[in-house]
Amino acid sequence: MAKLWAIIKREYLERVRSKWFLIATFFGPIFFSAIIIVPAWLASRSKATSDVYNTIILDATEAGFGQRLAVAIAGDSANRSRMPVVRVVSPAELTKAESTATREVMRKERTGYVVVNQQTMAGEAARYAGANATSMADMAQIKNAIRETILATRLQQVGLDSRKMKEITFIPLDFSTERITERGRAGSGMASVLFGFAIGFLLYMSIVVYGQTIMSGVLEEKTTRVAEVVMSSVPTDTLLAGKVLGVGAVGLTQQVIWIGLTYVMLKLRTPIMAKLGAPTMNFSLPDISLAAAILFLLFFLLGFIFYSSLYAAVGSSVNSESEARQAASPLMIMIVSTGVFIQPVLLNPTGTLAKVLSLIPISSPIIMPIRMAVTGVPPLELAGSLILLAIGCLAALWLASRIYRVGLLMYGKRPTMKEMARWVSYAR
Amino acid sequence: MTEYAIDIANVTKRFADHTAVRDLALRVPTGSVYGLLGPNGAGKTTTIRMILNIIAPDSGKIHIFGRPSNDPHLTQRLGYLPEERGLYRKMQVRRVLKFLAELKGVRGSDADKRIDEWLERLSLKTPEKDWGLAKIDELSRGMQQKVQFIGTLLHDPDLVILDEPFSGLDPINAQALKDTVVELKHRGKTVIFSTHLMDNAERLCDSVCIIARGEKVLDGTVTGVKEEHGLRNVALAIEGDGASGVADILRDTSLVRRADDSNRFFEIELVPGADPQVLLRRIIESGASVQRFEMIQPSLHQIFLQKVANTVRPEERAAWAHVEEGMSGHG
Numbered sequence: 001m002a003k004l005w006a007i008i009k010r011e012y013l014e015r016v017r018s019k020w021f022l023i024a025t026f027f028g029p030i031f032f033s034a035i036i037i038v039p040a041w042l043a044s045r046s047k048a049t050s051d052v053y054n055t056i057i058l059d060a061t062e063a064g065f066g067q068r069l070a071v072a073i074a075g076d077s078a079n080r081s082r083m084p085v086v087r088v089v090s091p092a093e094l095t096k097a098e099s100t101a102t103r104e105v106m107r108k109e110r111t112g113y114v115v116v117n118q119q120t121m122a123g124e125a126a127r128y129a130g131a132n133a134t135s136m137a138d139m140a141q142i143k144n145a146i147r148e149t150i151l152a153t154r155l156q157q158v159g160l161d162s163r164k165m166k167e168i169t170f171i172p173l174d175f176s177t178e179r180i181t182e183r184g185r186a187g188s189g190m191a192s193v194l195f196g197f198a199i200g201f202l203l204y205m206s207i208v209v210y211g212q213t214i215m216s217g218v219l220e221e222k223t224t225r226v227a228e229v230v231m232s233s234v235p236t237d238t239l240l241a242g243k244v245l246g247v248g249a250v251g252l253t254q255q256v257i258w259i260g261l262t263y264v265m266l267k268l269r270t271p272i273m274a275k276l277g278a279p280t281m282n283f284s285l286p287d288i289s290l291a292a293a294i295l296f297l298l299f300f301l302l303g304f305i306f307y308s309s310l311y312a313a314v315g316s317s318v319n320s321e322s323e324a325r326q327a328a329s330p331l332m333i334m335i336v337s338t339g340v341f342i343q344p345v346l347l348n349p350t351g352t353l354a355k356v357l358s359l360i361p362i363s364s365p366i367i368m369p370i371r372m373a374v375t376g377v378p379p380l381e382l383a384g385s386l387i388l389l390a391i392g393c394l395a396a397l398w399l400a401s402r403i404y405r406v407g408l409l410m411y412g413k414r415p416t417m418k419e420m421a422r423w424v425s426y427a428r
Numbered sequence: 429m430t431e432y433a434i435d436i437a438n439v440t441k442r443f444a445d446h447t448a449v450r451d452l453a454l455r456v457p458t459g460s461v462y463g464l465l466g467p468n469g470a471g472k473t474t475t476i477r478m479i480l481n482i483i484a485p486d487s488g489k490i491h492i493f494g495r496p497s498n499d500p501h502l503t504q505r506l507g508y509l510p511e512e513r514g515l516y517r518k519m520q521v522r523r524v525l526k527f528l529a530e531l532k533g534v535r536g537s538d539a540d541k542r543i544d545e546w547l548e549r550l551s552l553k554t555p556e557k558d559w560g561l562a563k564i565d566e567l568s569r570g571m572q573q574k575v576q577f578i579g580t581l582l583h584d585p586d587l588v589i590l591d592e593p594f595s596g597l598d599p600i601n602a603q604a605l606k607d608t609v610v611e612l613k614h615r616g617k618t619v620i621f622s623t624h625l626m627d628n629a630e631r632l633c634d635s636v637c638i639i640a641r642g643e644k645v646l647d648g649t650v651t652g653v654k655e656e657h658g659l660r661n662v663a664l665a666i667e668g669d670g671a672s673g674v675a676d677i678l679r680d681t682s683l684v685r686r687a688d689d690s691n692r693f694f695e696i697e698l699v700p701g702a703d704p705q706v707l708l709r710r711i712i713e714s715g716a717s718v719q720r721f722e723m724i725q726p727s728l729h730q731i732f733l734q735k736v737a738n739t740v741r742p743e744e745r746a747a748w749a750h751v752e753e754g755m756s757g758h759g
Contacts, residue, residue: 231480232481
């Protein structure tokens with residue numbers, strides 16, 4: 001036991017002391033909060049960029065529509081500098097005007113141009129071409145301005161004055177969403193999807209990062225021959241267990257710090273958003289019961305043991321970093337293909353795909369916690385998933401320890417699958 | 429305490445496509461310095477790994493200090509320096525050593541004290557500079573070897589196993605290693621090492637065992653082994669240009685069984701019953717100027733080549749003899 005402890009201690013302390021760990025641990029939450037805050041902030045200033053002001057309106061309506069649209073885009077008739085240039089053209093000259101405008105955009109004098117014509121007046125079609133055509137916010141801004149102008153024109157036709165019109169059309173709707181589970185209302189729907197994604201992403205990253213950490217740790221011990229010295233002092237199973245537990249503890253430490261700091265950052269979110277001048281959204285954190293927290297932890301630990309023991313086996317069977325990357329690719333494929341399913345599962349957490357993936361040990365440590373975060377999971381499914389994962393862990397450990405103890409002493413060429421299968425059958 | 433530090437009885441170890449060690453039996457007396465000699469692939473490292481219980485024999489028994497080699501309490505009494513050396517590169521010297529000591533059951537405070545002693549003794553810790561606080565990869569190769577050596581001996585083992593300890597050592601570290609081996613012996617410890625370097629083995633070892641192709645070729649005390657191979661060897665040194673004439677004489681198989689030609693120095697093994705005087709006369713008649721002509725005991729090197737030659741394929745022998753020549757300059 002003292003020896004196991006010595007190995008765990010070394011793995012843990014050496015990694016926690018490293019600069020990399022400190023950087024990742026303390027910048028991680030800042031990064032995560034930035035992921036949450038920045039899009040919200042960007043969304044809040046969806047008055048778009050100033051690009052929309054630097055456009056040309058080609059008005060082929062012969063009804064002064066372009067001028068009214070320019071005012072609508074600028075949002076303020078007084079501010080001439082924000083007003084797009086309006087060029088009134090006859091329908092026959094439109095093609096020529098468009099090519100002139102295109103050249104101006106190509107020379108970067110203008111961002112783009114809108115074409116409005118009779119069809120636009122009828123509310124059927126309008127066109128935009130420009131450098132910012134992929135900017136959702138810009139396009140939404142222009143489209144809204146066109147709709148607004150059409151609506152204003154129509155209302156005017158039925159005799160409504162413009163002030164009255166503004167009053168009628170101004171609808172600043174705040175649409176908040178909330179999810180209902182069997183335990184009742186559970187915070188905003190958006191929040192729980194974000195939360196589910198965060199959990200999935202966190203587990204996914206930890207398994208990839210710490211799995212590879214273990215792999216290169218094993219490889220280092222093998223190539224430096226430290227492994228031989230250690231093996232002459234402790235049984236290989238103890239060494240493997242010590243590594244998995246030590247590195248697992250590092251991962252756990254990091255996650256606890258991450259979750260703690262992220263929580264604090266989210267609490268500070270409202271004041272930060274207010275400082276940035278963005279409207280504060282109704283954003284309540286989903287409340288997590290203690291039982292759920294323990295389950296998350298359990299899934300993390302089991303998933304970690306499953307993958308890291310296999311990574312250790314890979315590390316022991318190769319002789320260099322480049323060989324290791326190749327040999328680890330089946331593991332990478334297992335993890336990445338799970339990662340691919342995170343989004344579909346988030347969108348449909350009770351579907352067949354989600355149910356199947358949360359039972360298979362390869363994907364369950366990532367998929368099941370996501371499902372738990374976004375929906376209620378029947379206890380029977382949870383138990384089944386945990387039992388299968390535990391069995392998967394035992395199988396992985398058994399396999400890994402056998403490959404590990406032979407692989408550590410084998411130098412030279414990389415073993416084939418057949419040779420590794422034979423290692424498994426070796427007594428010792 | 430039992431008489432034998434290591435008692436290997438009829439041990440066999442097979443790997444997938446070959447037998448690494450076949451029916452090996454050897455005994456290492458407690459308190460002796462024991463050399464395990466043999467060409468590459470002879471099974472030395474496999475034997476050492478079995479002694480250390482890193483791998484288990486397929487058949488046969490190994491006892492260390494009278495206990496079965498898989499006794500978990502034995503590891504505290506064993507110290508091991510593997511053939512190719514390395515340590516955790518990014519780790520502080522002191523922490524590496526403490527870790528290695530803890531694996532051998534040395535308690536923390538005790539380990540600290542011993543680490544200090546050893547670092548000072550091998551001048552890794554001086555009033556100006558404490559290399560114990562540096563990381564392994566900041567150390568020179570020679571210093572890293574010293575650190576590894578400390579790691580092997582920190583827990584004061586009763587049996588020290590050194591796999592090719594002299595390979596890659598600079599002359600100063602090699603001397604320090606020899607001094608330490610001698611000191612360990614004086615303190616009643618058993619030292620077993622494998623080596624290619626016969627000069628070192630001859631000077632350091634009380635007993636040797638030569639293995640080739642997984643089997644024991646011979647073993648015994650160095651004196652015993654040499655006596656067994658009799659006084660049929662002649663050391664010959666000549667001066668000037670007579671070497672070619674002498675070489676012709678040495679090819680006479682009625683007189684000379686084998687000769688080790690080092691250009692100006694020859695170690696010659698006579699055919700049983702051949703008269704050394706006849707050889708001397710013919711050499712003088714050939715016009716060579718003889719500087720030295722002496723009846724000697726065969727060197728371990730000679731015995732080794734002779735014995736291993738019988739068990740090793742010619743192409744392996746050629747490669748081996750080449751390595752030997754390259755290395756014998758060190759000692």
